[in-house]
Amino acid sequence: METSLNVDEIDSIKAHGLKDLASAGSDKELDDWRVKFLGRKGLLTIALRSLVSLEPSERQKIGSLANKTKEDLLNEFQSRKSQITAVQSSDIDSSHFDVTLPGTKLSLGKLHPTTQIIREICSIFEGMGFSVVEGPEIEWDEYNFQKLNIPKNHPARDMWNTFWVAEEDSSGNQMLLRTHTSPMQARIMETNAPPVRVIVPGKCYRYEATDATHESQFYQIEGLAVDKNITFANLKGTLYQFARQLFGENRRVRFRCDYFPFVEPGVDMSIDCFACQGKAVGCRICASTGWVEIMGAGMVHPAVLESAGYDPSVYTGFAFGLGPERIGMLKYGIEDIRMFYENDCRFLEMF
Numbered sequence: 116m117e118t119s120l121n122v123d124e125i126d127s128i129k130a131h132g133l134k135d136l137a138s139a140g141s142d143k144e145l146d147d148w149r150v151k152f153l154g155r156k157g158l159l160t161i162a163l164r165s166l167v168s169l170e171p172s173e174r175q176k177i178g179s180l181a182n183k184t185k186e187d188l189l190n191e192f193q194s195r196k197s198q199i200t201a202v203q204s205s206d207i208d209s210s211h212f213d214v215t216l217p218g219t220k221l222s223l224g225k226l227h228p229t230t231q232i233i234r235e236i237c238s239i240f241e242g243m244g245f246s247v248v249e250g251p252e253i254e255w256d257e258y259n260f261q262k263l264n265i266p267k268n269h270p271a272r273d274m275w276n277t278f279w280v281a282e283e284d285s286s287g288n289q290m291l292l293r294t295h296t297s298p299m300q301a302r303i304m305e306t307n308a309p310p311v312r313v314i315v316p317g318k319c320y321r322y323e324a325t326d327a328t329h330e331s332q333f334y335q336i337e338g339l340a341v342d343k344n345i346t347f348a349n350l351k352g353t354l355y356q357f358a359r360q361l362f363g364e365n366r367r368v369r370f371r372c373d374y375f376p377f378v379e380p381g382v383d384m385s386i387d388c389f390a391c392q393g394k395a396v397g398c399r400i401c402a403s404t405g406w407v408e409i410m411g412a413g414m415v416h417p418a419v420l421e422s423a424g425y426d427p428s429v430y431t432g433f434a435f436g437l438g439p440e441r442i443g444m445l446k447y448g449i450e451d452i453r454m455f456y457e458n459d460c461r462f463l464e465m466f
């Protein structure tokens with residue numbers, strides 16, 4: 116192939132290159148320039164390739180000029196690139212950064228609604244002289260049932276559908292996920308001399324199908340007060356005060372007989388419906404009965420006192436157990452308990 120490569124042509128490539136480079140103003144334009152002049156199929160590269168067809172004396176002269184031109188263009192390219200980068204960063208500093216714009220808002224974490232309601236309930240009882248104590252979630256059959264006056268094969272065990280976590284050991288004891296916080300009654304009495312006044316928040320587990328008011332994992336708060344001369348009147352007075360502080364000064368309470376093997380007598384406690392006072396047809400909160408059940412309670416059974424080492428002829432006490440999620444549902448009008456643990460931020464942010 117004939118070639119017309121000569122000094123003029125190389126000078127012309129250089130002049131053309133320098134002119135185009137001066138007008139390249141962005142990374143993209145710079146890159147296009149590099150491909151056009153120095154790339155694999157660029158003008159100067161093609162010129163260098165055609166050196167082979169020159170006479171040896173010409174080849175040396177034109178070759179060294181072409182190599183020098185390539186070096187010059189590369190240097191100019193680098194310096195133009197630095198200029199453009201400098202202009203770009205000064206653009207960010209001067210015009211793209213507006214110090215008057217509001218900053219990015221950081222979203223703050225919050226306490227979970229269950230934690231909030233547990234703290235509120237605990238602080239009401241702390242104000243009445245109770246201390247907060249916690250206990251194990253993995254429990255022995257002995258504490259969850261036997262020491263609470265529920266021996267093996269007792270039909271009352273059906274009230275607490277249980278997750279068993281191990282086989283019976285050689286002494287006939289078996290591990291389970293505690294079905295309520297009541298085992299802490301026995302643990303506290305075994306390790307503390309009377310008088311006792313404690314409140315025990317914690318997680319419980321039941322092998323139950325979930326629905327709008329039942330979860331298989333939920334919280335309870337247990338209360339226990341034992342001393343000389345504690346009567347049912349103390350139980351009623353304490354729980355009445357609690358209900359008024361949590362649900363409002365005008366609340367009325369109702370106690371009805373109920374059965375729990377570890378108390379005698381046993382009761383369930385209701386408050387009058389703060390939404391409709393029993394007047395609304397189809398009230399969502401009380402189903403138009405006027406009463407909303409909030410906890411189980413009773414006088415500690417003498418057998419429970421005795422198995423924990425307290426003399427039931429000297430000491431008496433009361434105990435109660437409530438579900439904070441259910442109380443939160445009543446207080447804040449939440450229709451389904453499962454919303455607490457779905458981790459939907461829109462729900463959690465409401466509290």
Ligand code: FA5
Nearest residue numbers: 295297329330333375411412413434435436437438441
């Ligand atoms: C008990 O568990 C007794 N230990 C309470 C007690 C303590 C009675 C001391 C007497 C003396 P019960 O099974 O009713 O009782 O549960 C108490 C509360 O736990 C209920 O009122 C309810 O608020 C809550 N609860 C029970 N099961 C569930 C569940 N599956 N999901 C959510 N909350 C529950």
